[in-house]
Amino acid sequence: MRIFWSFARQAFQNTAIYRFDYWLQLVSVFLMMYSVHWIWTSLYSQHPAAFGVNVAQMVTYGILGMALEAIFNPGQGPQTYIATQLKSGGIDTDLAKPLDFHLHMLARNVGEILFRFGTLVLPSALIGGAFLGLQLPASPVAAGLFAVSLLLGYLALFALNFLLGMVAVITLDIRSISWAYSSLVRFFSGQMVPLWLFPGFLGALANVLPFRSIYAIPISIYIGKLNGSAALEALIFQSVWVVALFIVGRLAWSGVHTRLVVQGG
Amino acid sequence: MIHVDNLVKEYKRPVRKEGLFSGIRTLLSRDFAVKRAVDGISFHIEPGELVGYIGPNGAGKSTSIKMLTGILVPTSGRIEVNGLAPHKQRKEYTRQIGVVFGQKTQLWWDVPVIDSLRLLKDIYKVSDAEFKRNMELFSDLLDLHEFQHTPVRQLSLGQRMRADLAGALIHTPRILFLDEPTIGVDVVAKERLRNFIKEINRERKVTVLLTTHDMRDIEKLCTRMMIIDHGQMIYDGSVEQIREKYGRHRTLVVQFEREIPEFSAPNAECLKSVGGKLWFRFDRLATTPSELIAYISARYPIVDLAVEEPEIEDMVRTIYGGSEARGKEA
Numbered sequence: 001m002r003i004f005w006s007f008a009r010q011a012f013q014n015t016a017i018y019r020f021d022y023w024l025q026l027v028s029v030f031l032m033m034y035s036v037h038w039i040w041t042s043l044y045s046q047h048p049a050a051f052g053v054n055v056a057q058m059v060t061y062g063i064l065g066m067a068l069e070a071i072f073n074p075g076q077g078p079q080t081y082i083a084t085q086l087k088s089g090g091i092d093t094d095l096a097k098p099l100d101f102h103l104h105m106l107a108r109n110v111g112e113i114l115f116r117f118g119t120l121v122l123p124s125a126l127i128g129g130a131f132l133g134l135q136l137p138a139s140p141v142a143a144g145l146f147a148v149s150l151l152l153g154y155l156a157l158f159a160l161n162f163l164l165g166m167v168a169v170i171t172l173d174i175r176s177i178s179w180a181y182s183s184l185v186r187f188f189s190g191q192m193v194p195l196w197l198f199p200g201f202l203g204a205l206a207n208v209l210p211f212r213s214i215y216a217i218p219i220s221i222y223i224g225k226l227n228g229s230a231a232l233e234a235l236i237f238q239s240v241w242v243v244a245l246f247i248v249g250r251l252a253w254s255g256v257h258t259r260l261v262v263q264g265g
Numbered sequence: 266m267i268h269v270d271n272l273v274k275e276y277k278r279p280v281r282k283e284g285l286f287s288g289i290r291t292l293l294s295r296d297f298a299v300k301r302a303v304d305g306i307s308f309h310i311e312p313g314e315l316v317g318y319i320g321p322n323g324a325g326k327s328t329s330i331k332m333l334t335g336i337l338v339p340t341s342g343r344i345e346v347n348g349l350a351p352h353k354q355r356k357e358y359t360r361q362i363g364v365v366f367g368q369k370t371q372l373w374w375d376v377p378v379i380d381s382l383r384l385l386k387d388i389y390k391v392s393d394a395e396f397k398r399n400m401e402l403f404s405d406l407l408d409l410h411e412f413q414h415t416p417v418r419q420l421s422l423g424q425r426m427r428a429d430l431a432g433a434l435i436h437t438p439r440i441l442f443l444d445e446p447t448i449g450v451d452v453v454a455k456e457r458l459r460n461f462i463k464e465i466n467r468e469r470k471v472t473v474l475l476t477t478h479d480m481r482d483i484e485k486l487c488t489r490m491m492i493i494d495h496g497q498m499i500y501d502g503s504v505e506q507i508r509e510k511y512g513r514h515r516t517l518v519v520q521f522e523r524e525i526p527e528f529s530a531p532n533a534e535c536l537k538s539v540g541g542k543l544w545f546r547f548d549r550l551a552t553t554p555s556e557l558i559a560y561i562s563a564r565y566p567i568v569d570l571a572v573e574e575p576e577i578e579d580m581v582r583t584i585y586g587g588s589e590a591r592g593k594e595a
Binding site: 002003006007009010013014017088089090091092093095096097098099100257258259260261 | 277336360366369375376
């Protein structure tokens with residue numbers, strides 16, 4: 001556990017150096033939150049009853065979707081780290097450490113995510129609450145379940161990202177795959193458009209894929225769209241996927257390690 | 266301490282297609298070219314040895330080091346270090362070894378050296394007392410205190426290498442692998458790194474295996490040398506033996522009073538002549554310098570003379586050259 005904390009501290013020091021970068025990110029999150037706020041309020045003014053929840057819930061959904069981007073980013077994570085290290089040959093120094101590779105990558109990423117949660121997600125949620133109509137969780141129970149669901153969502157995303165990193169070990173370059181993957185995750189995780197608005201087949205597909213663990217389930221619990229036994233079922237859905245993806249990740253790593261090519265030097 | 270038996274590493278590479286849609290066809294094709302980077306190497310290293318591991322670029326040095334450190338998985342063969350198989354028991358194994366790759370750093374680029382070392386302390390679960398003791402040693406021998414609060418990206422290459430050595434030794438490993446630790450470093454900084462490596466080998470009995478392209482590293486540090494080329498071991502023995510085997514030739518440099526034509530002496534050939542100075546190459550088993558000098562001084566008056574010992578570098582070049590020729594025949 002200590003190692004997770006050490007990596008978090010390191011990530012903090014590492015990122016705190018680039019202050020300009022930080023302010024730029026905060027401003028861009030704010031602009032995105034403002035856009036979704038504006039889109040949903042104008043859509044609701046035309047069709048108040050067409051979207052299955054009330055306007056306050058929907059605006060909260062949209063703003064959370066943007067605020068959580070800082071920690072639920074399918075475009076950056078262990079896979080980008082692994083790809084960079086493979087390209088530079090720096091993966092040597094990672095493997096020369098007495099750490100399980102899978103957990104090592106998790107520790108590094110958790111460090112960064114904790115940092116981003118504290119410095120980006122919380123401030124943008126506060127701004128969203130103060131100016132853009134982000135509401136508090138539907139109930140204290142919903143708040144608790146949301147926290148658990150958020151953690152499970154993070155673990156599911158990490159596991160998926162790690163698997164993409166395993167692809168990088170074989171192909172050595174994942175830029176093009178990465179782009180397709182990001183779009184897929186953003187779409188099926190319900191970051192932009194809630195999954196209950198998806199038409200028949202797409203909705204059914206989104207329901208079985210692991211991606212809805214990432215945005216859709218935690219946010220739906222937060223706004224009270226998912227509650228009671230449905231919320232618990234959703235948490236079970238997330239847990240099953242997390243366990244399955246972690247197992248696959250470990251198997252993939254042991255399979256891929258024998259094929260590892262270290263470039264340079 | 267280190268046992269390596271018949272170690273082999275093969276890389277598979279997709280064969281590049283040519284012509285239309287070459288990229289996509291390369292991606293889809295199942296044709297692979299197999300390259301044997303390491304081709305059946307065996308050796309043993311005893312505790313406390315300081316071994317130089319050399320070979321031309323692409324000979325398979327780094328690949329073997331990466332297998333020895335558990336980073337790469339061997340295609341076949343056996344490695345056992347301290348009773349452990351590096352890639353199978355990687356977690357347990359890497360706790361006992363220190364590794365420096367001269368071309369890359371294991372330290373965090375943007376933060377001060379000391380922060381990286383503290384994180385390594387946590388990764389290796391080093392106790393506070395041990396950390397303190399090691400940091401004192403590094404301040405003494407590497408002057409680490411001078412730049413420990415500087416971010417790694419602002420360090421000179423020599424300082425960075427010293428910081429990396431400190432990082433590799435923070436958990437007091439028993440074995441140290443150094444892959445080109447002196448690459449790109451200036452002469453003074455090199456000397457300092459060498460002294461440090463020698464010191465920890467002697468005082469702490471750390472077993473060291475180092476690769477380098479600088480033969481002075483070998484001369485100053487190692488008693489034993491392993492030479493690898495085309496993935497095969499072509500020499501394994503003492504540095505002294507190499508001198509005996511490949512260093513039989515000496516060069517006698519003679520300065521004459523005036524310019525004279527080139528001439529050869531018995532058992533010695535004249536290599537070159539510049540302004541009354543002649544270079545004679547001779548086999549020290551076939552003749553002695555005194556015989557040669559007697560012969561030459563009998564013919565022309567000598568002003569000054571010197572006998573040049575062959576540099577290890579020259580001998581190694583001879584050995585590489587020989588293996589190159591064999592490689593082409595095969």
